[in-house]
Every structure is written in structure tokens, then in C-alpha cells.
Amino acid sequence: MSDTTSLRDLLLARLPGSGLSAEEQALLRDLLPATQSRSGARSGTVYMRSITASGWRGIGPAATVRLKPGPGLTLVAGRNGSGKSSFAEAAEMALTGDNFRWQGRTQVWKKGWRNLHEHSAPEVAVELGFDVGSDGEGAKEPVTVRRVWYGEGLEESRTVVEEAGQATGEVVHDVIDAEQLSLYRPFLPYTQLGAVINGPLTTLHDEISRILGLELLSDTDAAARARAKTLTDTENAAKALTATVIQELSEVDDPRAKEAITALSGRSPDLDAVRALLQGHGAADEAHLARLRRLADLERPDRPLIAKAVTRLRSAAAAADDARHGSAEDARQLIKLLDAALEHRRRHPDVSGCPVCGSTDLLDRSWAERTRAQVERLQTEAAEAEAAHRELVHSVREVHDLMRPAPAWLQADEPSLATLWRDLVACRTVRDPRELADRAERAEAVLGDACDQVREDARRRVTAQDGRWQPVAVRLSAWLGQAEAAQAAKPALKQVKAVRAWVRALTDELRDARFKPFADQSGQIWRLLCERSSVLLGAIGLTGVGPQRQVSLPVSVDDADAPAFGVMSQGELHSLALSLFIPRATHQDSPFGFLVIDDPVQSMDPEKVDGLAKVLDLYAQHRQVVVFTHDTRLEEAIQRLGLRATVMRVSRQTDSVVHVSSVSDPVSQALAEARAIALDPHLPPEVADRVLPSMCRLALEAAYQDTARRALREAGVGQHAIQERVTRPGPLTGLAALAMGIRGKEGREVLDAVARDHGPWARELIQGLNQASHQAPATPVGDRVALVDRTQRLAKEVLAR
Structure with missing residues (x-):
């Protein structure tokens, strides 16, 4: 998105060749909104390092979700009532001071914001990392934005910005630009899924237009529209006043009144005749009246x-x-x-x-x-x-x-x-x-x-002298002023219409060009989410101007055009909402490297859950995607599809005590167990030599399964077939062949390929683990920790394919 200044420069550069007259070009410059200075918020991509809450919603004593401040998918899972959504709402409240849950709601909806079991002052906090490079590791000093409540009302809170545990004296908008937070809002609670599409399409149109950087043009058109309305109102007011004044003149028995009626009654009122009539009245009668008024105010000697x-x-x-x-x-x-x-x-x-x-x-x-x-x-x-x-x-x-x-x-x-x-x-x-x-x-x-x-x-x-004619003369003078304004409004209105036509044409051109990547992105998300749906979504577009502006959502069912909202299931409607929300929140100009989505799985069938997992994985390559869900299907889909994700489990105990624990992936879990065996001094050597190779082999199996799933999915293999192939019993070399895409090769050829990719040491490691797993090792394992380290190294390289 180009900023307002660059769009202003583009517009002004095109003016000479616009075909507008000099007066119309001057009018357009006058209608352009003034430039606004940018906020002084901190620079760099913003990632979340942790979310903390206490006394907030379903969370009693302080609990924290710790996050890796960089691209990647994090799944925060927990049953309904566990407090997982409270963390999502805590992050939104800390940074924005509001929650979509309560927008437009009555006070009844806001009463449950305080936790019932924790009696200390509620707090929510988000620790942020600012990455000024490309490593996503939070290169700048972390900043904590903390919101603390000092009263009983939801609005009775204040924010504190901290660095290294000390308050900086800054406010939240010194850290995060308020305009960008509104423009690229990275929070999508479940209640907003429906609001994205259920709200007025004009609102959605405006929100997307702001992202496209066309607000300067829309503001200019709005100013021109307001100017045109003022001019039109001026003309209409003159016409209405003409009829009224003619009626008033007809009731006055005076030759001048009849002359005035003649001047006003033509198709185009004779303004010169009215001026002459009023000037004559002013030259004679007014001089006489002025003399009389001076004498009427005469003061005698004291x-x-x-x-x-x-x-x-x-x-x-x-x-x-x-x-x-x-x-x-x-x-x-x-x-x-x-x-x-x-x-x-x-x-x-x-x-x-x-x-x-x-x-x-x-x-x-x-x-x-x-x-x-x-x-x-x-x-x-x-x-x-x-x-x-x-x-x-x-x-x-x-x-x-x-x-x-x-x-x-x-x-x-x-x-x-x-x-x-x-x-x-x-x-x-x-x-x-x-x-x-x-x-x-x-x-x-x-x-x-x-x-x-x-x-x-x-x-x-x-x-x-101030009889019946004088008020009518005054009225006629007022009419003349209105009529002169209406006469001047006609050419001005023509100029405004020409300016609006040119601005609209430029808006259509730039909107189509800038919206295409957005529409393509929404289409890609829709296709991933609704891969096997009978409802097809065409190219999304922005149409109309002014009150007629809206978002075009062309939909067809079995090649027949249909109204989008009328034929979509609830799951498809939520998929559409995600298709419209994600491109906004992940726009290239957004400073937010994170995306928080709460409960997106509801109302989705299994195919759409798989599609959602793919969408989340796609955006997690370049964004920190944090998803809160109570539905186990998303976690299962991520595992089944071989996608990488950090899974965290939220559980709630008595008195709103909430615990957050990490769920290790199969590779990490197997390596952790293997390392525990290698470091256990009390385990008999013969037992360690027998068990340790099996544990290391399990870690490599999990790594090859993960990579094989991704390779098969990229090759277009269906999910059922992928699951059958990667879980089929067989040697480790069979999984390695699937992961490397060399099906049909003998075990020896697969090991040679492993050696070419990773080095001879990797082939020797697999051979040793296979042999030790099927029979007692002829020789002791030796350095057990070194064996685990080599296994971890190979597993990491396999996962990185």
C-alpha cells in the first residue's frame, strides 16, 4: 500500500494530463485532504513473546502463555471453560483497550469480565519483541504492555509500558501505532467471524479500501460530494425562495412589487432588473429614510x-x-x-x-x-x-x-x-x-x-415610510443574494461533477490494480478451506462509490450463480470470513508479525478443518500464528498432515487456577526420552544398550514420517493414502525413501542416498539403529550421549528438508 503522500504525488502528477480545466484542477487541489504526520511508534516487526492474565475472565491467579517470537504456528488447546479464550481476549484487551466480544453489547454482557475467584486487581499483559531484521528473534529489547484495573468498571483501567521490568513512562501508542492497529487488527475472536460478513458491506468495503491506501481518493470524493450537495442545496433553496417571494409580492399593492414579480417569473429570473429596482429604492428612499432616521435620533441641548x-x-x-x-x-x-x-x-x-x-x-x-x-x-x-x-x-x-x-x-x-x-x-x-x-x-x-x-x-x-413595501424590499434583497449564489453555483457544480468523474476513474484504476493481490490471496484461502465444496467463490471485488459501495462476492453452485450468504453453510460462511480477514491482518505493510485467532474450527466439517490447517501452515511460514481452540480436530489435522506446530495445553482447576503446558512433538518427545536413558547413571548398561537404539530409531521414524507426509501432500497424494503409507510397518529405509521421494529403491540404494544428503555418518547411524533394534548389539553402544546427539542432528536435518 502506498502511503497518503505518495498517492497524493501520483494524483498531482496526473493532473496535467487529466483533461480537467485549470479551474477544475484548482478545485481538486482545494478538495484534497491535508497531509497527516505519521505516528512515532517503535519500528520493526512486532511479535508476541508471552500473554499473561490474572483476575481476568476465566483466569484466577496469574497464568502465562509463552510464545516463540517469530514465524511459526502455535496451537493453544483446551476444553471449553479452560481459560484458553481468556488469553486471546487478554492479548486483545492489553493492546487495544477493547474486546470485540463487548462491542455494541449492553452492560449485562460486560459483567463477567472479572474473575470470580481472584480478588486482587485484574491485570493483562503482552510481552512484545521487535525484530528489525529478518531472523524474527526479537532483535530489540522486549517491551511489556500491561493493563491494570483500578476500579470496578471495565473501562477503569490504565496501561503501563515496561522494559526490563521498569515502567518507561510511555503509553501503548508510543509502542504500537493506533492507526495501524485499527487498520491491520491482528485479532480474530470467534464472535467476529460472523461479524466480518454479517456487518454492512459498506463497512467492509471501507476497511479494505483503507488497506489499499485509497482513503485519500475516497476522502477527496467525499469532499467533492459534500461540495456538490452544498451547491445543489443552494440552487434548490433559491428556487424555493423564488416561489415564496413571488407570493409575498403579489399581496403588496405597489407598482414596484408588480415589476419585481415580472423579473422573478421568467424561466431564468432577471437579476439585473431586480438589482435596478433595489438600487432605485436605495438611491431615493434610503437617502430620505436616512435623513429621517438622523432627525429621529436628534438630541436636544442638555x-x-x-x-x-x-x-x-x-x-x-x-x-x-x-x-x-x-x-x-x-x-x-x-x-x-x-x-x-x-x-x-x-x-x-x-x-x-x-x-x-x-x-x-x-x-x-x-x-x-x-x-x-x-x-x-x-x-x-x-x-x-x-x-x-x-x-x-x-x-x-x-x-x-x-x-x-x-x-x-x-x-x-x-x-x-x-x-x-x-x-x-x-x-x-x-x-x-x-x-x-x-x-x-x-x-x-x-x-x-x-x-x-x-x-x-x-x-x-x-x-x-417603513410600511408594507419596506419588508418586501428587504425580502427581495435577500432573494437577490440567494439567486446570485445559485447563479454562481451552476458552473461550480459542473466543475465538481467533472472532478468527481475523474477521481472515480482514477479510483477504479488504482483499486483494481491494488486489490488484485488481496483478492488472489482471499481466493487461495477459500480454495484451501473449501477444496471439495460445491460452492465456488469467484474473484472478490470492490464496487460502487458513495452509498452504493460494497464488496462483491460472486458465488456459484454447480455453475449456477447464487447469492453468497443464501447458499453457504455456516462453515462456509466462517471460511469466507477467514478469507477476508487474513489478507487484511497479514498485509505486507502491517507491522504486526503475529496473528491471533480464537476458535476458528467451529461449524467446519473435517475437510475444511484440513484446509484450515493448511492455511495456518501457509501463513505460519512468515507469521507468528497463534490459534486458540477447544476442538481436537485441528490438532489431529496438523499431526495427520505432517505440519509443524507448537502445541500448548490449557487446563483449569478449582478456583480458576489455570495451567499452561507444552505438548512435545513425537520427535522431541522420543529424543527427550532417549537422552534421559543416556544420562541415567542407575540404569544397567545392558539395558541401556538394548533400549537406547530403539528410542533413537523412534525419533528418526517420527522425523521421516513428518517429512514424508509433507512430501506426499506436495505430490498431490490424498490424506487417506498418505496416512496409510507413512504408518505401514516396514524398515526405516522405507520411510526415508518416502521422505526423499525415491520410491521403489532397495534399502541399500536408500542408504546411499542418505549418505549423499547427510554424509556417511548418517548411513552408519541408521544401519546401527536398525541392527540394534532387531537384535542384541554385538558390541556396547559406547558413548550413549553422542548417539543421541547424532540422532538429534539427523532428525533435525530430515525435518528441514
Whole structure:
């Protein structure tokens, strides 16, 4: 799967030759979703090293399933209720925080998640290995993702990421990318087998499309579809509004309304005529209304404030008159005269004559000192007159300041009122306090009353103007905006349709090319699972776009087309689900090197179980495939077909105590027993020399049987015939011949072939084991451990064929 960026580059590179116009190409670029940065999850192929659970589902005290972190098939078997599925669900819960078992279920289904016998806090954990090379041995430091519950609810949990037993502070998405976990989800519980095919085919279509890396195109088409809907809605809204406005206009007795109806009633409404009508209305009536609205909001001079200032002025004038006719005023006037004389003396210190009366030697130093002392005495006496004078000056200024000019617009809107306002302003030239008070008071009263009258008149006239036509004119203006939007939407909608057509064609092309390997893989899985079924599955495909998108599942029964779900048995439906799930979970771009499948055998007949064993073996060549099952038929099929698998047994005892034990394969078991005999110091030598060769021969028989089964199966021999041939009594060389594909050869020729493949030592080993197994050895075995080592070496090489 190409990532979004590379698909974006491909799309943009094809634009110049797309046949789209420049505007349509610009539209497509605008519709493209923004690029998204990749997650910072750890790199490398992820394998599982172990699954641990405690207090979880059917598991009480902590129990662990240990796994080899690399490609291979592991079968975890156990009866119903043993706790095997609890391990599968524990792994899913630890990494995803959810279980398919509970998706869409009520709370009743979630009540059994805690174990009834373990009272400590539940925990589930998965130890992961990250392989950055090709050896699959977990080249990077293992990481444990642990989910711990701190409350009673299923959702009351937290995750801890650990390395070397220590918390790293990371979250699970720092280890595994959440998007990839959703995209290539490597867990298939039994409950999901049915959901894969029972769910909406649109959902399955989208999930597969995401794997194909076409979400950029589907998102672009969705954005274009949304844009087209918006444009279409705009056109439809304009049409609906036209009918409504025409009805409203028909109810207005006004020539302009009739003109508007004519403009709106044509096949294509005359937008220019409507604009002209509204512009005329705006140029004339709106200017008039604007004048009236200004007058309606006119504010008169502030009467209370002016009245207060006039009262203060009159009081200040009276106080000034009283002071003027009293001794205080005389003192103030005398101070002025004496200050002037002192100023003259200061400016002319050498002149002592009086400039007023002409007396000589009068304004000397002694006179100046006496005069200054007199001024100081008179200042105290003149303070009252000075304060009255200052108050009068301030009062006059205050009244002048309140005589503000009229607004500039009033000159043109209401000239008569502007004249009255000028009379008010003229008061600013009056200096006499009493005259100023009287004129200000009269001017304000006349102007204020006039302002009130003009304002009320303007308000009445505005109300009269905003009659029945004004709302209709506003409605017509709104219609014009909608109609203009609809007019602009037409070419835009045409552009969107052209863009969608091109994106759909590109989607079909890339989808067919990218989906073919997926479809081929699903077909291969189906054929292995349903080798002898009368139901044939054709080439799976992705069809349709938008709401019509789905997964095509062409099915025929005895060459007659049939609906897939209607003619398939439950086993075939589960086989179909596996055929669709496995290619997704094992996609080449998936970082998950493991696949966890729970109870896939149910509802399958024996032939399909054999097919399932073949499918699992096929994918176990490059994946860590872990299968949980209670059905012994899968284990039997694996053994019968000579497939390699690690088998683990889960058993449950009282109080939910769960044990997991490894089940050795026949070769390993025979070698282990042989090595135990070789290392037993208490076993009499004559007994060891007699029993040990037989045990070693059993190990080689098991190895040759395993290899022979695989060779015969690859040669197309049926299962019944294979079982008969590999279990037929005979010399070890007969099994070796089957394994090497050299049927019909004499024992000596088979041994020569063994020597060519493995070396002379291997021929000598087989000869020695055959002889010792049928008669007492003439000579002691010698180094018993060395004999077991040679047997193990040959068995390993035979199994590796």
C-alpha cells in the first residue's frame, strides 16, 4: 500500500494530463485532504513473546502463555471453560483497550469480565519483541504492555509500558501505532467471524479500501460530494425562495412589487432588473429614510445642565455686584493702584518723583516699604471681592461652553432648526452676565422645544415610510443574494461533477490494480478451506462509490450463480470470513508479525478443518500464528498432515487456577526420552544398550514420517493414502525413501542416498539403529550421549528438508 503522500504525488502528477480545466484542477487541489504526520511508534516487526492474565475472565491467579517470537504456528488447546479464550481476549484487551466480544453489547454482557475467584486487581499483559531484521528473534529489547484495573468498571483501567521490568513512562501508542492497529487488527475472536460478513458491506468495503491506501481518493470524493450537495442545496433553496417571494409580492399593492414579480417569473429570473429596482429604492428612499432616521435620533441641548449653569451665573453675578459696591471692592481697586505704583518704582529705582501728581522725592525707599505693608493689609480685606470675581468668570465660561454648535448634517437636513441652533451659539459672544443668562435660557428653551417637535415628527414619518413595501424590499434583497449564489453555483457544480468523474476513474484504476493481490490471496484461502465444496467463490471485488459501495462476492453452485450468504453453510460462511480477514491482518505493510485467532474450527466439517490447517501452515511460514481452540480436530489435522506446530495445553482447576503446558512433538518427545536413558547413571548398561537404539530409531521414524507426509501432500497424494503409507510397518529405509521421494529403491540404494544428503555418518547411524533394534548389539553402544546427539542432528536435518 502506498502511503497518503505518495498517492497524493501520483494524483498531482496526473493532473496535467487529466483533461480537467485549470479551474477544475484548482478545485481538486482545494478538495484534497491535508497531509497527516505519521505516528512515532517503535519500528520493526512486532511479535508476541508471552500473554499473561490474572483476575481476568476465566483466569484466577496469574497464568502465562509463552510464545516463540517469530514465524511459526502455535496451537493453544483446551476444553471449553479452560481459560484458553481468556488469553486471546487478554492479548486483545492489553493492546487495544477493547474486546470485540463487548462491542455494541449492553452492560449485562460486560459483567463477567472479572474473575470470580481472584480478588486482587485484574491485570493483562503482552510481552512484545521487535525484530528489525529478518531472523524474527526479537532483535530489540522486549517491551511489556500491561493493563491494570483500578476500579470496578471495565473501562477503569490504565496501561503501563515496561522494559526490563521498569515502567518507561510511555503509553501503548508510543509502542504500537493506533492507526495501524485499527487498520491491520491482528485479532480474530470467534464472535467476529460472523461479524466480518454479517456487518454492512459498506463497512467492509471501507476497511479494505483503507488497506489499499485509497482513503485519500475516497476522502477527496467525499469532499467533492459534500461540495456538490452544498451547491445543489443552494440552487434548490433559491428556487424555493423564488416561489415564496413571488407570493409575498403579489399581496403588496405597489407598482414596484408588480415589476419585481415580472423579473422573478421568467424561466431564468432577471437579476439585473431586480438589482435596478433595489438600487432605485436605495438611491431615493434610503437617502430620505436616512435623513429621517438622523432627525429621529436628534438630541436636544442638555436643558438640566444649562439651567444649572445659568443659575450659577446669576448667583455669581449678584455676589460680584455686592462685592463691587462694598469696602472689599475698594480695597481690591486700591491694591491694583498700589501694585502699579510699586511696579513703577521697581522698574525705575533711581526716580523718586510721582508720575501722576509730579511731586518730587515722594516714591523713595521708605515709601515703597510703607506701601507694601499697606497692600498686605488690603489683600486680606479684598479676598472676598476677588473670589466673587473669579466665580463670575468661571460661571460665564461654563455657560459659553454649553452653547455648542449644531451637528454638521443638520444644516442640510433641517435649515430652520439650524438657525435656532445658531441663536444658541451666538450666546457665546455675550459678556454681560445677566444678559448672557437670559439669552442662554431663552435660546435653549426655543431650540429644545423645536428639537422635540422635529424628532417626534421624524419618528412618525419613519414609521410611515417603513410600511408594507419596506419588508418586501428587504425580502427581495435577500432573494437577490440567494439567486446570485445559485447563479454562481451552476458552473461550480459542473466543475465538481467533472472532478468527481475523474477521481472515480482514477479510483477504479488504482483499486483494481491494488486489490488484485488481496483478492488472489482471499481466493487461495477459500480454495484451501473449501477444496471439495460445491460452492465456488469467484474473484472478490470492490464496487460502487458513495452509498452504493460494497464488496462483491460472486458465488456459484454447480455453475449456477447464487447469492453468497443464501447458499453457504455456516462453515462456509466462517471460511469466507477467514478469507477476508487474513489478507487484511497479514498485509505486507502491517507491522504486526503475529496473528491471533480464537476458535476458528467451529461449524467446519473435517475437510475444511484440513484446509484450515493448511492455511495456518501457509501463513505460519512468515507469521507468528497463534490459534486458540477447544476442538481436537485441528490438532489431529496438523499431526495427520505432517505440519509443524507448537502445541500448548490449557487446563483449569478449582478456583480458576489455570495451567499452561507444552505438548512435545513425537520427535522431541522420543529424543527427550532417549537422552534421559543416556544420562541415567542407575540404569544397567545392558539395558541401556538394548533400549537406547530403539528410542533413537523412534525419533528418526517420527522425523521421516513428518517429512514424508509433507512430501506426499506436495505430490498431490490424498490424506487417506498418505496416512496409510507413512504408518505401514516396514524398515526405516522405507520411510526415508518416502521422505526423499525415491520410491521403489532397495534399502541399500536408500542408504546411499542418505549418505549423499547427510554424509556417511548418517548411513552408519541408521544401519546401527536398525541392527540394534532387531537384535542384541554385538558390541556396547559406547558413548550413549553422542548417539543421541547424532540422532538429534539427523532428525533435525530430515525435518528441514
